[in-house]
Amino acid sequence: MDTGIGARVRRKEDHRFITGKGQYTDDINLKDQTYAYFVRSPHAHATIKSIKEPEWAPEDGVVAVFTGEHVAEDKIGGLICGWMIHSKDGSPMKAGPHPILAQGKARYVGDHVAVVIAETKEQAKAAAARVDVTYGVLPHVVDVAKATKSKAQIHDVAPDNTVFEWSLGDKAATEAAFQRAHHVTKLDLVNNRLIPNAMEPRAAIGSYDSGSDHYTLYTTSQNPHVARLVISAFHGLAPEHKLRVIAPDVGGGFGSKIFIYAEEVVCVWASKRIGGRPIKWTAERTESFLADAHGRDHVTHAELAMDKDGHILGLKCHTLASMGAYLSTFASCVPTYLYATLLSGQYAIPAIYAEVDAIYTNTAPVDAYRGAGRPEATYLVERIVETAAREMKIDPAEFRRRNFVTSFPHQTPVIMTYDAGDYDASLKKALEIADYKGFPARKAAAAKQGKLRGIGFANYIEACGIAPSAAVGSLGAGVGLWESAEVRVNPVGTIEVLTGSHSHGQGHETTFAQLVSDRLGVDINSVAIVHGDTDKVQFGMGTYGSRSGAVGMSAISKALDKVEAKARKIAAHVMEAAEGDIEFKNGSFSVKGTDKKMAFGEVALAAYVAHKFPTSEIEPGLKETAFYDPSNFTFPAGCHICEVEIDTETGVTEIVSWTAVDDFGTVINPMIVEGQVHGGITQGIGQALTEGCVYDSESGQLLTGSYMDYCMPRATDVPSFKLGFTETKCPSNPLGMKGCGEAGAIAAPAAVMNAMTDALGVKDLAMPASPHTVWKTLQATKMAAE
């Protein structure tokens, strides 16, 4: 059976998950463990006047109550934002303090004010309700469009609640392009706030061993090494060699588990305070809604300038981006370098100018969520391109084709250099699969049934493989974004690969093993992928931004090169041949022109036995490490086509057809890649049709705080998907991979909304386009016609 690159290998990790043997953080229990429950602010904005504990009785089971004062006593630093953005005037972003337990003030409903640690989970929760916090309620603002003029002053450092006013592109050139324009399309867009909702709620177990003065943290993290670095270097809890962070099986992340959160830092810090007993915290779903970092929340005005033939001359936009009440770990780069840099889309646009104002609001922090900036960019570009085509009465596919980038490398006016792609090929294939020609007949048939049928495109591009360290450093990143790998060949020829990537559903234990199997010709079952433990893997940057293939696997590939090179030397000595005569094929080393041969496992054993080569020249053993830093971003791109039917009586929208043609470069395992696309599209459909985070502007309360109020897409909300692939290899990494994890979520909202506005014959429609929203639009259209 083929288990190499390109094979649909069934997942190695599945057995434990389908038999109930997965080990998620909440499945782990440590000896003598206690439980934490957080006292959270019921107010959107308030001073904390006092925090009083009642007299606890023994049956209350309370071990300790900690507040921001205890944190300050121990000099534990606050949560950080690791990406510096400068405003247009050169001033640095205004980052307010973000203590792990509130100090003096709470800034959103759900802000962590105190923690109760008790013998059982139930006792901790019951006791938390009895902690008496006196608040002084302050004016609040939850709406990003109103925040700069609000009475609420969220952080002293940020007058008008403005974090930064940033811009990218050439303003004068863009204005000149608009002067020359034959037609200008204008659009106002809201990119609705989303709550990520990985199915596994966040959880942590912190423990401290006084014998060795050593901390251990189990946590639901996408990047445990970064968590250790931050907790060491910024929170100042312990040096890295005194802190082990383990991210075991993690039940989905979608970005929300990249960040360092207060709860996990509190658990590991407070364990020492209570004499080393472990402290476990598991979020209730409502806490996930309140206190996981949210996504999106942009308000944008955009304009697109065209010549008379529909060639795009320029694009300009102004975006207000909500940051929530604090700057989360990577919050600042999302509406800037992950957003405006993609505003050229798949098109050759000569001039672009983007302004982004990042604004504090009294809401949960906003940070990266599947796609992170790129869905917002694609939504803008693809909605305005489609609208422009309609206004200019040019077929939307043809309009796009006229403007495609067709030669590579292509330098956009917004930093990125696209390295490879064939956008017309994806469009062509998608038009065929979707039977675009047959659409008018389908629309007519739907009309006979009283349904409005519409079709919409999204020709997205994203920047993945994040990212060349020097490049992101020059843009303000506090870290390099390389990846590490260590390939340990055991004496019997089995292999452990240690990677700094982390898998939380992506199937790395399979795809990474496929690469090793392919390269070394060994059985895939002889390969184990090790990740998620800072005591095992030396360092790594984790999984986000569709980087684990393009960057993580490239690091493995580099380490495999070194393993092969050393094995060749050893094989040459053992078989008494010149190194140049050694051939390596299908897992076996042979001497050119002879029948001398050694299996990979035999060479591995020879490396450890070390009898037959000079150890003064070649060290015994077979283990190699590599750090891989990419030379460019990667640029996955594709074409998604959505068809909807809208019931004019009820406003209910049904997605009747979905075509996705993606170019991810090299595909290691098509089965897994297709699964990533399905999941991404569904999250995007969720944004377009069902999901929307709502804070009540009057009270500041989160109105969508459970699955009763926040509508997650169910199986009936989505169709089966028709997928196709085109392939242009990525020239920037040794495997030619681009990344596939976010594409669906990036493409889908624009495709759905373009289809719905087509069906309804309107220009504007807000997400989520619920039946109520659609019904109101239908009534307004009807009234306007009458």
Next chain:
Amino acid sequence: MSAISMKVNGKAVCGAVEPRTLLVQFLRENLGLTGTHVGCDTSQCGACVVHVNGTAIKSCTALAVACDGAEVTTVEGLAKNGKLHPMQEAFREHHGLQCGFCTPGMLMAAVDLVNRKGKTLDEETIRHELEGNICRCTGYHNIVKAIQAGAENM
């Protein structure tokens, strides 16, 4: 505390629980059967679905004391004598899981669905019947395929 006993995955078990203890807590905390997951507080995500006396229920919505004397099957009890249940095989074969967190509930709901509706299931029926199970990873596409195939092999 109340003493309860039940048969879980064919094995007699007993324990002392508070009246408010949920079945899912008893399974996870008393019996260490952590395959059954808790994904929400409102009985909607379905990660906690188990079978009680042959019927699928959400174990976050049942009191342990109410299940005194019952026969309970969890995901850990699906495979028999080291052989995977056809539904488990189908989820692996059709890539019906990614992070695996909703999977135990999906499997138990799927087996129950076949028990109720038979082995020949169309896509619409499966999608409709999954309204009580949320998956954030797969977009349901491969779960639907897996259930269809698993049903045929049951």
